[in-house]
Amino acid sequence: MKELTIAMPKGRIFEEAVVMLKQAGYKLPPEFDDSRKLIIEVPEENLRFILAKPMDVPTYVEHGVADLGIAGKDVMLEEERDVYELLDLHISHCYLAVAGLPNTTMNEVAPRIATKYPNVASSYFREQGEQVEIIKLNGSIEIAPIIGLTDRIVDIVSTGQTLKDNGLVEYERIVDITSRLIVNPVSYRIQHERIQEMVDRLGQVISVKPVK
Template identity: 60%
Template sequence: MKEQRLTIAVPKGRIMGEAIEIWRKAGLPVPKDIEDTRKLILTTEDGAMEWILAKPMDVPTYVEYGVADLGIAGKDVLMETGREVYELLDLKISQCRLSVAGLPRVEPKGIMPRIASKYPRVAERYFREQGKQVEVIELHGSVELGPIVGLVDRIVDIVSTGQTLKENGLVEYETIADISTRLIANQVSYRMKQAAIKEIIERLKEVI
């Protein structure tokens, strides 16, 4: 890998911790003190890899535009952003689901129900495919508040254990998609640095 230095965009937060663990298990280089630093760009000690620490929603953008050769991104982020990247490998980490939820036994009001989500594009596309016309309201915080305060009829959000829904009196109605974390690549980088990228894929496959 030393012949071709790779830049990888990694999402800050929980996914990064799980990704680092699988990266190390595969014997791949990880920047020193990555869990403790406030730096946004780090290089591994052997100089083979540069890591960009980014917001999860920004990772596919850095990869599509070639700022990063590779990226680690949740399937939910890939579905929402629709960036033109290659999806190389399911890392089988941070597994959850993207679901429709709401208050129990409360039917949507009016001819155009309101849906709150951090994933407005996914939500709109899903309901359109169901033949339903809805108004999608983008929220960035605790989406569960939407139906509780009467802002919306339903929410589209990530569900892991379902405990947050339960504690807030909500129920899960439908699953839109099963979600996990993926290794993605810039389309040009995949062609130009194919040997180095394929080595990473093979090493990761051994520990997944």
């Protein structure tokens, strides 16, 4: 039986997904949580895990180097990869929001928006009928309005503490985000039985835990 390869992002999503997999009855080794390896084999479950940057997970799944992946809905919206979403795992709750300095208005002439999510941000402001200039940044998004680079930012908000610590306020909530189980379309056809079993087992975990 061919092993299933699952791409997972490092960090919070990984930690919460590992808990779910264990609750679903998958026997993962004790050192799994603390591993610094990028590829982890779990032969007793016939599984292999690839640890990746969050934005890379859908790419690995789309191109078939991973059969399955766990990715935030924010990444799915931004990347628009050719994969299927199988299950909302209801983990890593957060949301995308528009934020900026308090008591400020956007420049009426070519307002600028800093974000890690240029596609999502462009679509959102286009739907609002606003023409904006998107500036893509890879880190420290909160600094953009402080130093006068942009009028607003579009970023992930979890507790709101990071915005508060940097003197920013939330202006608009764009979309709620949770992590999803995604699959390569070909893998889903070829290994449908095993993949559906995983979906069913994880679904049982979701059904018995409180939804935030």
